[in-house]
Amino acid sequence: MKKDVAVLGAGMTLFRRRLKETGKELSYLAAKQAMEEAGIQKDEIDMVVMGTAPDAFDGIHMKGENLLDGAAGANKPYVRVFNGGGTGVFAPIAGWWHVASGVADVCLVVCEEKMGSCYPHPQTAFRHIWDPILDRPLNPNLVWLFAMEMNRYMTVHNIKKEDIARIAVKNKRNAVGHPCAQLADPNITVDDVLNSEVMAWPVQRLDISPPSDGAAAIVYCSKDVVGKYTDDPIYVGGVGWNIDSTMWTNRDLYFPRYVALAAKMCYKMAGIHNPTKDIDFAEPYDPFDYKEAHHTEGLLLCKKGEAPLLTKEGVTARDGDLPICPSGGLLGVGNPIAATMGQKVCELYWQLAGKAGKRQIPGDPRVGVGQAWGDIMQMATVIALRRG
Amino acid sequence: MRMAEKKYEGYPKEAPGTHLRTSDIREKKVSYTWWEPEVQYAWSVGHAMSEFLKGLKQGKILGIHCKRCKRVITPPRSFCEYCYGPTDEWIELPDTGIIETYSISYLDPNANRIEEPILIGVIDIDGADEHHGFMHYFGEMSKDEIKIGMKVKAVWKPENEREGAITDIKYFKPLRGGE
Numbered sequence: 001m002k003k004d005v006a007v008l009g010a011g012m013t014l015f016r017r018r019l020k021e022t023g024k025e026l027s028y029l030a031a032k033q034a035m036e037e038a039g040i041q042k043d044e045i046d047m048v049v050m051g052t053a054p055d056a057f058d059g060i061h062m063k064g065e066n067l068l069d070g071a072a073g074a075n076k077p078y079v080r081v082f083n084g085g086g087t088g089v090f091a092p093i094a095g096w097w098h099v100a101s102g103v104a105d106v107c108l109v110v111c112e113e114k115m116g117s118c119y120p121h122p123q124t125a126f127r128h129i130w131d132p133i134l135d136r137p138l139n140p141n142l143v144w145l146f147a148m149e150m151n152r153y154m155t156v157h158n159i160k161k162e163d164i165a166r167i168a169v170k171n172k173r174n175a176v177g178h179p180c181a182q183l184a185d186p187n188i189t190v191d192d193v194l195n196s197e198v199m200a201w202p203v204q205r206l207d208i209s210p211p212s213d214g215a216a217a218i219v220y221c222s223k224d225v226v227g228k229y230t231d232d233p234i235y236v237g238g239v240g241w242n243i244d245s246t247m248w249t250n251r252d253l254y255f256p257r258y259v260a261l262a263a264k265m266c267y268k269m270a271g272i273h274n275p276t277k278d279i280d281f282a283e284p285y286d287p288f289d290y291k292e293a294h295h296t297e298g299l300l301l302c303k304k305g306e307a308p309l310l311t312k313e314g315v316t317a318r319d320g321d322l323p324i325c326p327s328g329g330l331l332g333v334g335n336p337i338a339a340t341m342g343q344k345v346c347e348l349y350w351q352l353a354g355k356a357g358k359r360q361i362p363g364d365p366r367v368g369v370g371q372a373w374g375d376i377m378q379m380a381t382v383i384a385l386r387r388g
Numbered sequence: 389m390r391m392a393e394k395k396y397e398g399y400p401k402e403a404p405g406t407h408l409r410t411s412d413i414r415e416k417k418v419s420y421t422w423w424e425p426e427v428q429y430a431w432s433v434g435h436a437m438s439e440f441l442k443g444l445k446q447g448k449i450l451g452i453h454c455k456r457c458k459r460v461i462t463p464p465r466s467f468c469e470y471c472y473g474p475t476d477e478w479i480e481l482p483d484t485g486i487i488e489t490y491s492i493s494y495l496d497p498n499a500n501r502i503e504e505p506i507l508i509g510v511i512d513i514d515g516a517d518e519h520h521g522f523m524h525y526f527g528e529m530s531k532d533e534i535k536i537g538m539k540v541k542a543v544w545k546p547e548n549e550r551e552g553a554i555t556d557i558k559y560f561k562p563l564r565g566g567e
Contacts, residue, residue, distance in 0.1 A: 014405030020418065021405060029404040037399065059423060120410065123499035132431045133441070134463055134522055137555045139497040144508055147491030148523075155489070155536045179396040179403035201492035201505075201531075214405070245469045249510045250461065252519045253489060342400075350399045357398015 004223035005099040006233040007385065009037030010346035015182045015214040015334030018116030023058055026215035027070030027112045030339075034108070034217035035072075039229055045219075046104035048073040050080040051091025051111040053337035053374075056125035057118050071110040071217075084129075085287065085374030086241070087111065087338035089381035092218060092345045093239045096383075099220050100236075107220045113336035115211040122211045129376065131246075143208070147200040149253040149377055150290040154202060156254040157305030159293075161202060165193035166311050167289040168206055168331050174318060175328020177358030180342065182212055182334035193289075209287045212334035216342035218349065234352045237367065237384040238270030244378045253377065259298025262380035263371070267300075270384040272367070275300045279384075280365040281322065281351065283344045285373040286329040295371055296324060298380065323361050326351060337374075344370035348385040436466045439478065441552040447544050451516045453477040462516045481515040483542035484563055488512040488521060492531045507534055511560055527559035539563040 011033025013019070013026050021029065027050075035041070050064050050071050060066045064080025071078070081087065081094045088111055095109035115122040126142040154164065168188075175184035188206070196206040226233050242262040244251065251257075263275070272278045284295035293307035301322065302310055310316050316324035327333055327347035330340055348368035350356040371382045395401055412418045433441060436452065440463055443450035452464035456471040460479055467474050490509030496502050507526035512519055526534060527543065540560035550556040 010399065012400045012403070014403040014407065016405065016407045018408045018410065018413075019405045020408050026405065033400060033402065033404070037401075059425070116408070119413070121499050123497075127497055132429070133433050133437050134554055137553050138508070138523060138525065140508070140523070141493060141495045141497050141499060143495055143499075144491050144493055144523075147493070148489040148509060151491060151536065152489035177398075179394075179400060180405075197494075198492075199495050200508075201494075203491070247463070247465075247469070249463075249488075249522045250517075250520045346400075353399075355399040357396065360398065 002100045003102050005096050005220050005236045006223060006226045007236065007349045008040065008219045008221055008229050009034045010349050011037065011217045012180050012342040012346060013215045015180045015212045015336055017182065017210060017212060019213040023063065023067050023112050023114045024070030026114070026213065027067050027110050030215035030217040031070070031072050031108060031110050034219050038219035040106060040219060042072050045072055045076065045106050045108045047077040047098050047107045049091050049095040049098065049107065049109045050078065051082065051087040051109065051338040051341065052080060053082060053084055053087050053113055054125065056128055057113065057115045057122055059117050067112055072108055083374050083379050083381070085285065085337055086372045086379040086381040087374065088340040088344050089370055089372035089383050090241060091338065092341060092383060093241060093381060095218070095220050096236050096239055099222050105222045105225045108217065109220065110215065110217045111338040111341040112215040113339045114213045115336060116213045141200065143200045143203055145377060146288050147203045150202050150288065152253040153290055153294055159305065159308050162190050162194060163308035163312055164290045164293065165190045165207070167286070167292045167308065168193050170311055170317065171286060171292070171325050171329040171331040174326055174359065175332025178328045178333050180214070181328055181332055182210055184328060184332050203288065207289045209330035209335035212336040214334060214336035214339040214342070216339045216346055218341070218346055233388070234349050235386055237386040238266040238268070238272070240265030240269070240382040242380050243375065246376055246378060248377050255304055256294055256298040256380065258378060259295055259371065259373065259380040260300060262382045263299045266382040266384050270386065272384065276302070279367050279369050281326060281361055281368050282324050283327060283329070283347055283368065283370040284324065285344065285371050286325055286331050287335055289331060291373065292325060292329065295373060299369060299371055299382070318359070319362050326356070326359055326361050340372065344372055345383060352385055352387045434466070436464045440464050444554065444556040445550045445552040447547065449481045449483050449513060449542070451479045451481045451513070453479055460516045460520070462513050462520055463522055479515070481513055485511040485513040485521055485540055487534065487536050487538045487540060488519060489536055490526065490534055492534070505531055507531065511540060524554070524557060525559040528561035541567070
């Protein structure tokens with residue numbers, strides 16, 4: 001019998017291209033904030049989960065161990081989990097099962113990334129993710145992957161570039177209310193995106209989220225002890241994850257089937273029968289503007305090919321019928337890979353708790369869904385949070 | 389190190405962290421340490437890929453059949469990841485296909501900007517299942533001409549220059565009517 005798992009607090013550091021703090025220090029700053037909001041001390045934490053993406057960015061092999069002290073993990077059951085870009089939602093999924101299984105009453109989840117350590121540009125580390133036999137002899141650049149997926153998605157559905165660019169504009173504007181944001185811009189326009197430097201067509205500079213340093217944290221507890229900490233808990237409603245084959249050239253990239261499978265797993269657990277009606281807002285993973293649309297479709301929040309129109313019609317705006325990425329997402333707040341838990345999970349909590357300040361969704365949101373995506377266009381992680 | 393002093397409306401209450409600029413490092417305004425890893429690898433390519441690479445050396449694109457899924461797969465593998473049975477029969481595929489997707493890249497592998505774009509994409513190889521193929525370059529076409537669905541054909545390196553690698557194919561060119 002699974003235990004219900006409540007979120008008690010969350011924390012985030014500043015997100016910037018490069019920060020002075022070490023990964024340990026960033027982990028400490030985010031964790032301290034989450035613990036303060038939760039009202040718990042280190043000795044009340046039973047177990048710790050660390051999420052952090054490829055070692056190659058920090059340049060420290062097995063960096064989970066390196067980060068341990070900063071994440072309040074010393075002398076505790078501690079584990080690092082990692083599935084590339086999916087980590088920011090997978091780490092809180094792993095934290096959830098620590099508590100849901102009954103082995104921990106209180107679990108701290110910390111996510112950290114320091115992409116700035118890989119100098120001068122983390123792109124050099126991304127070279128190592130490609131298949132050594134089939135891909136590397138062609139000297140690929142990571143942006144190629146997304147450009148190819150974006151082109152396929154746009155072509156199959158006959159989507160205009162300007163309808164994709166509108167998503168970048170929405171998120172960079174939404175990020176204006178976020179104190180950690182790296183690329184918030186209240187004045188950005190669709191033309192700015194369409195006129196930005198072409199990197200790998202159809203991907204232009206302002207279609208992409210920036211590499212960043214940062215950390216985020218959340219504190220969970222079991223329903224058994226939640227009365228000690230809060231009268232108005234936010235619960236994890238469901239979790240789901242799914243991964244397709246690494247052979248990404250053997251499927252049609254226009255639709256992320258693995259996202260739909262992960263979403264269905266999560267929705268079944270959360271009792272979400274009709275996603276478009278039962279979900280009040282979502283934080284799909286948006287490292288590129290088209291990815292928000294692609295993932296909104298994967299999360300079954302609209303029909304295939306329809307997502308860019310939702311943004312065109314204002315449905316996904318903060319005050320729309322289905323707010324998408326009210327945090328400002330990765331496009332506006334930044335993309336320190338695993339630490340994007342800050343937008344994809346911490347934000348769900350702050351919105352549902354009515355604590356999101358300038359970013360607060362109007363009305364009375366009761367169910368939010370967050371999602372991340374990673375490895376080589378194959379991994380999806382989904383979480384649903386609900387109030388009461 | 390201290391927590392940030394600035395308080396915000398709503399959560400997160402603070403945004404702790406200290407921004408460093410690349411110029412701070414370049415101009416040595418901050419302390420840092422430096423490391424350049426030197427690591428080398430020799431990967432074994434495995435059973436299925438050995439055959440595939442041998443085929444490329446002979447100017448052939450090989451696929452493999454999965455009897456249970458009734459699927460012709462390329463690049464080939466020793467087993468089918470979906471039905472989890474062994475693949476059974478090698479099939480020589482034509483060296484033609486259609487462009488499944490593509491990009492026009494102004495970035496080199498290290499994200500440096502380049503003037504003359506690289507045309508890159510996935511080729512859905514004829515004779516394999518739909519949407520089955522691999523990534524490669526395109527040539528003998530302009531960036532204005534390339535499109536999804538275009539018929540293409542492999543341009544091979546001369547036989548004596550082939551070494552059993554994906555680069556034994558130089559690129560895929562347009563397959564014109566009548567060819």
